[in-house]
Amino acid sequence: MGKMTIDGRLVEFTDEKNVLSVIRKAGIDIPTLCYVSELSTYGSCRLCTVEDERGKTFASCSEVPRDGMVIYTNTPRLRKYRKMILELLLAAHDRDCTTCVVSGSCHLLELAQRVGVNHVRFRNTRELQPLDDSSPSILRNPNKCILCGDCVRMCTDIQGINAIDFAYRGTDALVTPAFNRKLTETGCVGCGQCRIVCPTGAITVVSDIEPVMEALADPQTIVVAQIAPAVRLALGDKFGMPKGENVMGRIVSIMHRMGFDEIYDTTYGADLTVLEESKELLEHVSSGKGVPLFTSCCPAWVQHCEKKYPDLAKYISTCRSPMQMFGAVIREYFRDPEHNAGKKLVNVAIMPCTAKKGEILRPESRTRGIQDVDYVITTEELSSIIEQSGIVFDKVEIESADVPFGIGSGSGMIFGITGGVTEAVMRRLQRGHDRAAMRAITESGVRGMEG
Ligand code: FES
Numbered sequence: 001m002g003k004m005t006i007d008g009r010l011v012e013f014t015d016e017k018n019v020l021s022v023i024r025k026a027g028i029d030i031p032t033l034c035y036v037s038e039l040s041t042y043g044s045c046r047l048c049t050v051e052d053e054r055g056k057t058f059a060s061c062s063e064v065p066r067d068g069m070v071i072y073t074n075t076p077r078l079r080k081y082r083k084m085i086l087e088l089l090l091a092a093h094d095r096d097c098t099t100c101v102v103s104g105s106c107h108l109l110e111l112a113q114r115v116g117v118n119h120v121r122f123r124n125t126r127e128l129q130p131l132d133d134s135s136p137s138i139l140r141n142p143n144k145c146i147l148c149g150d151c152v153r154m155c156t157d158i159q160g161i162n163a164i165d166f167a168y169r170g171t172d173a174l175v176t177p178a179f180n181r182k183l184t185e186t187g188c189v190g191c192g193q194c195r196i197v198c199p200t201g202a203i204t205v206v207s208d209i210e211p212v213m214e215a216l217a218d219p220q221t222i223v224v225a226q227i228a229p230a231v232r233l234a235l236g237d238k239f240g241m242p243k244g245e246n247v248m249g250r251i252v253s254i255m256h257r258m259g260f261d262e263i264y265d266t267t268y269g270a271d272l273t274v275l276e277e278s279k280e281l282l283e284h285v286s287s288g289k290g291v292p293l294f295t296s297c298c299p300a301w302v303q304h305c306e307k308k309y310p311d312l313a314k315y316i317s318t319c320r321s322p323m324q325m326f327g328a329v330i331r332e333y334f335r336d337p338e339h340n341a342g343k344k345l346v347n348v349a350i351m352p353c354t355a356k357k358g359e360i361l362r363p364e365s366r367t368r369g370i371q372d373v374d375y376v377i378t379t380e381e382l383s384s385i386i387e388q389s390g391i392v393f394d395k396v397e398i399e400s401a402d403v404p405f406g407i408g409s410g411s412g413m414i415f416g417i418t419g420g421v422t423e424a425v426m427r428r429l430q431r432g433h434d435r436a437a438m439r440a441i442t443e444s445g446v447r448g449m450e451g
Helices: 021-025 076-091 109-117 150-158 192-195 209-217 231-238 249-259 267-286 298-310 310-315 322-333 379-389 409-416 419-429 435-442
Strands: 002-006 011-015 049-052 057-059 068-071 139-142 165-167 172-176 203-205 222-227 262-265 342-351 376-377
Touching: 002 021, 011 192, 021 409, 068 322, 076 109, 139 310, 150 165, 150 376, 192 203, 192 342, 209 222, 209 342, 209 376, 209 379, 222 322, 231 249, 231 379, 249 262, 249 379, 262 267, 267 322, 267 419, 298 310, 322 342, 342 379, 376 379, 409 419, 419 435
Parallel strands: 002 068, 222 262, 222 342, 342 376
Antiparallel strands: 002 011, 049 057, 049 068, 139 203, 165 172
């Protein structure tokens, strides 16, 4: 507990971990590039630099608040520093901003505009680096990297994967996998968390928008999509709907208007998974194969276990994820000439996770040698397709998902929650499905992180 003076006003602080947090608490939004509150502090960009009463400058993200401090956040000197820092970062950055995937949402560009950088005086002297497009989920463009290290710390501190790190020194410094390998030659699981914290277009998601749009335009193709439960909440957020509102009806309506022939709910696939996983658990218990039986719809989790903890991989359920089970069912259903009307099927899954793009390529994601799901479109890609279509999100009529796969149970619905699959399997294996028995399972604490 203490007090400091920020720009002439007294501000109290309690357990804020750095001066930057106290400044933000005081309602001042100073620019930052390398500070992400969940990650360890790196202090490399120096954009958050402030000045004290003696004219000493320091990075506010790396300074612990002390009682009696006097700091200034917006002096002419600081404004000059920030402008120069951004100019130098832009000078070492591939500036084809108008066609960049993150154009419009680039944090670097936003800050440059905010501090008034309207031209860059320096030449880019960095050698052009090749793109790393080896991963089915993540595209790395080292030429857009500003070495803030956010991706490195996310991959290491939070995800525990360690796929990328800093290499070389000075102007040769790079963020790269060890020995300049490709992402696919590392422990990368395609989770995409590095992309979420990247403030530029250096890490982006591999886009599957084009082939899906081509399929929609092809009259000889029947395009079928399944939509994961998480998408219906996240997409509403993106289009400014009230937080937590289920917008499945709007998504179905818009996708029908865009030309998708059939739209199903992945909850149906989750129900299939509950049936199979319950059976597998019973087998494990009764045949003495042993428990635990691990399961996750997240292919990044599965890959991480396989790559880092191979001795535990035998405990992973052999069941496919709901997306893959359902993908196989859709493929089979439209094999029937009565259902495909002589057209070729393009099987699309709308998923919340970049790693799903890699899951569809796994050898066990094929039936009779044919890949079951053709393309995975993430929530963000779907929102970009909707924006391109010009259809106004909150003006469309609500429609239900198509039959015969448009329905799902509550058990399928809770799949996305931690412990949800376990609860669904327990419900399935419970003798007698009366309300009291179901409530007892829900209240047993199996769902959620605690216990
Ligand atoms: Fe403080 Fe980058 S945000 S040094």
